Amino acid sequence: xxxxxxxxxxxxxxxxxxxxxxxxxxxxxxxxxxxxxxxxxxxxxxxxxxxxxxxxxxxxxxxxxxxxxxxxxxxxxxxxxxxxxxxxxxxxxxxxxxxxxxxxxxxxxxxxxxxxxxxxxxxxxxxxxxxxxxxxxxxxxxxxxxxxxxxxxxxxxxxxxxxxxxxxxxxxxxxxxxxxxxxxxxxxxxxxxxxxxxxxxxxxxxxxxxxxxxxxxxxxxxxxxxxxxxxxxxxxxxxxxxxxxxxxxxxxxxxxxxxxxxxxxxxxxxxxxxxxxxxxxxxxxxxxxxxxxxxxxxxxxxxxxxxxxxxxxxxxxxxxxxx
Amino acid sequence: xxxxxxxxxxxxxxxxxxxxxxxxxxxxxxxxxxxxxxxxxxxxxxxxxxxxxxxxxxxxxxxxxxxxxxxxxxxxxxxxxxxxxxxxxxxxxxxxxxxxxxxxxxxxxxxxxxxxxxxxxxxxxxxxxxxxxxxxxxxxxxxxxxxxxxxxxxxxxxxxxxxxxxxxxxxxxxxxxxxxxxxxxxxxxxxxxxxxxxxxxxxxxxxxxxxxxxxxxxxxxxxxxxxxxxxxxxxxxxxxxxxxxxxxxxxxxxxxxxxxxxxxxxxxxxxxxxxxxxxxxxxxxxxxxxxxxxxxxxxxxxxxxxxxxxxxxxxxxxxxxxx
Numbered sequence: 001x002x003x004x005x006x007x008x009x010x011x012x013x014x015x016x017x018x019x020x021x022x023x024x025x026x027x028x029x030x031x032x033x034x035x036x037x038x039x040x041x042x043x044x045x046x047x048x049x050x051x052x053x054x055x056x057x058x059x060x061x062x063x064x065x066x067x068x069x070x071x072x073x074x075x076x077x078x079x080x081x082x083x084x085x086x087x088x089x090x091x092x093x094x095x096x097x098x099x100x101x102x103x104x105x106x107x108x109x110x111x112x113x114x115x116x117x118x119x120x121x122x123x124x125x126x127x128x129x130x131x132x133x134x135x136x137x138x139x140x141x142x143x144x145x146x147x148x149x150x151x152x153x154x155x156x157x158x159x160x161x162x163x164x165x166x167x168x169x170x171x172x173x174x175x176x177x178x179x180x181x182x183x184x185x186x187x188x189x190x191x192x193x194x195x196x197x198x199x200x201x202x203x204x205x206x207x208x209x210x211x212x213x214x215x216x217x218x219x220x221x222x223x224x225x226x227x228x229x230x231x232x233x234x235x236x237x238x239x240x241x242x243x244x245x246x247x248x249x250x251x252x253x254x255x256x257x258x259x260x261x262x263x264x265x266x267x268x269x270x271x272x273x274x275x276x277x278x279x280x281x282x283x284x285x286x287x288x289x290x291x292x293x294x295x296x297x298x299x300x301x302x303x304x305x306x307x308x309x310x311x312x313x314x315x316x317x318x319x320x321x322x323x
Numbered sequence: 324x325x326x327x328x329x330x331x332x333x334x335x336x337x338x339x340x341x342x343x344x345x346x347x348x349x350x351x352x353x354x355x356x357x358x359x360x361x362x363x364x365x366x367x368x369x370x371x372x373x374x375x376x377x378x379x380x381x382x383x384x385x386x387x388x389x390x391x392x393x394x395x396x397x398x399x400x401x402x403x404x405x406x407x408x409x410x411x412x413x414x415x416x417x418x419x420x421x422x423x424x425x426x427x428x429x430x431x432x433x434x435x436x437x438x439x440x441x442x443x444x445x446x447x448x449x450x451x452x453x454x455x456x457x458x459x460x461x462x463x464x465x466x467x468x469x470x471x472x473x474x475x476x477x478x479x480x481x482x483x484x485x486x487x488x489x490x491x492x493x494x495x496x497x498x499x500x501x502x503x504x505x506x507x508x509x510x511x512x513x514x515x516x517x518x519x520x521x522x523x524x525x526x527x528x529x530x531x532x533x534x535x536x537x538x539x540x541x542x543x544x545x546x547x548x549x550x551x552x553x554x555x556x557x558x559x560x561x562x563x564x565x566x567x568x569x570x571x572x573x574x575x576x577x578x579x580x581x582x583x584x585x586x587x588x589x590x591x592x593x594x595x596x597x598x599x600x601x602x603x604x605x606x607x608x609x610x611x612x613x614x615x616x617x618x619x620x621x622x623x624x625x626x627x628x629x630x631x632x633x634x635x636x637x638x639x640x641x642x643x644x645x646x
Contacts (some may be wrong), residue, residue, distance in 0.1 A: 017472065161484040161497070162515055164508025168498035174484075175494035185487025192485055196572045204530040207523070216520065249519045 001117040002104065010119045011137045013078075013103055018048045021076035023086045023101070026055035026091030027235070030156025030191060032083035033062050035105065035131045037069075038149035039082065042131075043139040049074050055091025061190050064183070065148045077134060078102050083127035083153075086112045105130055125165035128153020128300070132173050144181035149179050151182035152191070160192050199233045205231075206241055217320055219245035220255040222300070240293075242267035252320060253279075253311050263297035273318040282310050325427070325441040330453070333442045334460045336401075336426055341371045342401035346424070348407045349378035349414030350558075351515060353479025356385050356456045357404035358428070360392075361472035364406065365454075372397050378414025384513050387506070388471045401425050406450035406476075409435045428602055448488035451476020455496050465484075467504035474505035475514070483515050521554045529564055540643055541634050542568035543578040544612040545623070565590035565614075575643060576602075576634050586620035589630060596641040605633050 005013070014020070021044055024032040036052040043050040051071040058066060079101050084090065085108035087098045104115035109122040121130055128150045135146060142150070154174055158166050161174065178184050195203075202223075209222040221244060230236070238258065246254030246269035254269040264274065266283070267277045269291050276292035277285075283306070285294020296303045315321045325436030328336070337343070343366055346356040359375040366373040374394040375382075381389060389530075402424050407413060408431035410421045427438035430453065432445040444453055451473045458469060465473070477497055481489050484497065501507050525546075532545040544567060551561070561581065568577030569592035577592040589606070591599045592614050606629070608617020619626045638644045 042627050046355075058544045069393070147543040162511045164512070166501075166507065168501040169503065171484075171494040171498035175491035175498070178489075178494065184489065189487070193566075194572055195570050201534065202570055204533070205529040207530060210527070211525065212520075243516075247516050247518050248523055249517050278397075305492070 002114050003116065005103075005117045005119055007119070007133045007137050010103060010105065010117070010134055014043065014080075014134070014138065015046070017078035017102075019074045020048060020050040021079045021097075022050060022052045023079065023081045023084060023090065023093060024052060024054040025081075025089040026093075028054050028056060028058060028062070030062065031126045031153040033058065034065060034149040034151070034153030034156070035082040035127045037066055038128065038131050038135060038146045039080065039105075041068065041143070041146050041149070042138055044141045045143075045146075046138065053093060055093050061194070062152070064187055064190050065145070065152045066125045067145075069268060078106060081115060082106070082131065082176075083108075084113060085110065087114075088155040091214040105134075123167075124155060125163060125167070125170055126153045126157035128157070129170060132177075139259060142177065142180035144183075145182035147177040147182040148187065151184055152187055152208060155184070155188060156191055160188060196210070196237075198233050199237060201231050202227065202233050202238070202241070206244070210245070213308060214312060214315055216250045217250075217315050218253040218308075219248050219251045220257065221245055223258045225254065225259045243269055245269065245307060246271065252315065252318075255307065255311070257300070257303065257307075259300075260295070263295055264300070264303045266294050266296055266303070268292045268294075273301055273320060274314050279314050281312060283307075325437050326439065328426075328440045329334045330456045330460050333426060333428065333440070333457055335376060336440060337366065337403075337457070337461065338369070340401035340425075342397045342400040343371060343373040344402045344420075345373060345375045346373060346402065346404045346407060346413065346416060346420060347377040348404075348412040349416075351377050351379060351381060351385070351407075353385065354449045354476040355389060356381065357472040357474070357476030357479070358405040358450045358599055360389055361451065361454050361458060361469045361476070362403065362428075364466070364469050364472070365458045365461055366644075368466075369461065375458070378416050384517070385475070387510055387513050388468070388475045390468075403428060404436060404438060405429070405454065406431075407436060408433065410437075428457075446490075448490070448493055449476045449485060450478035451480070452496060455500075459589070465500065467505035467506075468499040469504035470505040474500040474507055475510055477525055478507070478511060479514055483511060505525065510513060519560075521556050522560060524554050525550065525561070529567070533568070534645050536631060537635060537638055537644060539571075539573045540638050541576040541578065541631075542574045543580065544568055544569050546579065546581045548582040566592055568592065569594065575638065575641075578630065578634070580623070580626060582623075583618070586618055587623070587626045589617050589619055589626070591615045591617075596643060597637050600638050602633060606630075 022036045024036040040050040040052050080103045081101050101115035104113040104118045107124045107127045111120050120283040174190045193244050201209050205227050206221045212219050242256040252271045252273050256267040258265045268278045274291050277287040280292035280294040345359045363373040363375050403426045404424050405428045424438035427436040427441045430447045430450045431442050434443050455473050528550050529544045535542050565579040575594045575596050579590040581588045584605040593599045598612050600610040603615035603617040608616040
């Protein structure tokens, strides 16, 4: 059973220990890496040894904050996980570290890490906001590197300050990190204004599959394995695609069908009127009100025959289609 | 000859006058409208009469800040322009108000408005930041409406806080506006997460015209009049398209060709290596280092024959292609 602690409590633990291993989640994103590197550099500023580990190699575009990273060797005596909601997300590091994590720092509502100590705050839009508070409480001054890493976490987990989850506090931390030397223009350009040729080709293919149903209340895109394979696009690069259909004016239910072995992974995004998780639960899936997912077995036609009537029912129940 | 004034000077003028007409630029965007409405409501809070006028109707998506706007009738005794860089941008209001503007508030480097008094600060990324300072100096408290309008201006002129022009101060104002009740989540969703079906179709068409030149150092898209006409997309809705080719990894020169009567409007976007304005100057155009434009007469083939060799030369001069 994990013991819940607050920021000063987490700082006390970090001060008391040395040789700290910091774990980032698999398929790393800007928040897990930004949080991990900021924490590592802050601990180093306190004279400690620390290193970051991740199941997957660090994607090229995070170099802007990590630089060339050469982890130092030591036997960990304190293990911290950052932005990791469940043990599955440890990836191949699960075998070594599951059940041995001393401090879990996260902002996901449903965290099932079962670390010795947990600092979990779902009110912040990014784990980096918690790490900012830790670094501040530790009395470490924000150098350019730490500021850049924190900024990366904030920006990437909020769609560049776009989501409703952003608070006044998030903007204030961003301001402080810019003053401390975060190269925000460059970070934002790399993360939000650069797209690989393969992903641009993918956008094109996906837009060509776009179809509307129920008078434009539902939009759907289809991503085949043939397409992703041919373009060499990997799974996590497609995460943004799920949001595309709902972005279209008038769309209440956005669907993205991604082909997997023996069936389809369905991403559902809805506006206020429809509960995504309830819709996905029909097919054994789940999620949140505005975003859910499920897996449906069978070929494309079979999936359509199951999925579209369920969407139609949901639209009818919401009063958006006539009874 | 316009007299340059500062924030307290502008506030003195605004305090001294009543019946204030506030002009927004044609094809209005979030900054001109956010600035105009925030200023109007602040003046009303001081017991004055004020109204906003614009050459074009207010686009639907700005209702989130303006609400149903019914301007009040009075004969203007003081005229303010906000975010208007030159008299052309007054549109059909030019005839009535050119040369009669008492106060020009703007953040564009090259402002040629020639108002009686000018408050121009190119160091802020949005005119709304100047209006924020004015409202503060006037001692008017930020209600939900004013806060929303200022936030709209900041967010839309910075690509939702993405551009390098954003400063720590911009984020701090955003924080204050959120605390004052700006519905930032809703504003951002409407401005950055919603796209009309026509524009989505346009994206599809444009991506299908995407072509690479010089080993991927240059990317080009082509927008025909047939396509825009058929989809009913209007000119200013296409502004974002110009940025697309440069967003692609490895692209140093992004070109967007938009068909006009008798020729093509060419938008050029470059990375650090190439000067857009110099490239455009070859064809009688101009602009900034990273973004320029020019008009080339002739059919598509004729434009290609002129434009692509000029791009090739620029890439060669920058050392990106062998001599």
